[in-house]
Amino acid sequence: MxxxxxxxxxxxxxxxxxxxxxxxxxxxxxxxxxxxxxxSNADQLTPKVAKGKEVWEEHDCIGCHTLLGEGAYYAPELGNVYTRRGPAFIKSWIKTQPTGAPGRRQMPHFDLTEAELDALVAFLKWTDEIDTAEWPPNVEG
Ligand code: HEC
The missing domain is CATH 1.20.5 (Single alpha-helices involved in coiled-coils or other helix-helix interfaces)
Structure with a gap:
């Protein structure tokens, strides 16, 4: 052979x-x-979404969170947080940090204006609507 x-x-x-x-x-x-x-949903990129991305970057949200899998693994994935929680929850969550809940990781307080919060929500909505071929496979991120 x-x-x-x-x-x-x-x-x-x-x-x-x-x-x-x-x-x-x-x-x-x-x-x-x-x-x-x-x-692509690039045609839905509005100035508000762009402003939201600026707020996101200025406050280094990616330093703790992941967005579509990229970022740090300290805090929850936010790529689908809009579906998971909705706009009202996201805004009030950010306003009421830190929770001080014992045994839970804490998110710092960010002093954001209503306009900045709305822009952040628009940015998180836009990222949520990116067609990621059903990833992550469940809404909890
Ligand atoms: C120092 C780390 C840190 C930074 C920076 C940070 N976060 Fe968080 N965030 C956390 C932690 C930890 C949690 C989860 C807390 C818990 O579940 O009790 C959280 C939770 C959240 C949630 C709720 C997620 C869910 O599934 O309910 C949202 C929305 C959020 N963060 C948005 C933001 C945004 C927007 C920024 C930037 C402006 C940001 N975070 C910056 C640590 C951080």
């Missing part, structure tokens, strides 16, 4: 295999680039 496996067979497997996976990689790249724009 081992004599039957020649150098040229090994070479053909190497080149054939490489070519197959290069073509597969190219096909998947083209597929991704076609699918992503169809799923």
């Amino acid at each position: 081992s004599e039957a496996f020649t150098k040229s067979m090994a070479r053909n497997i190497f080149y054939g295999g490489s070519l197959f996976f290069i073509l597969l990689f190219l096909a998947l790249t083209v597929d991704t680039h076609t699918a992503v724009p169809e799923r």
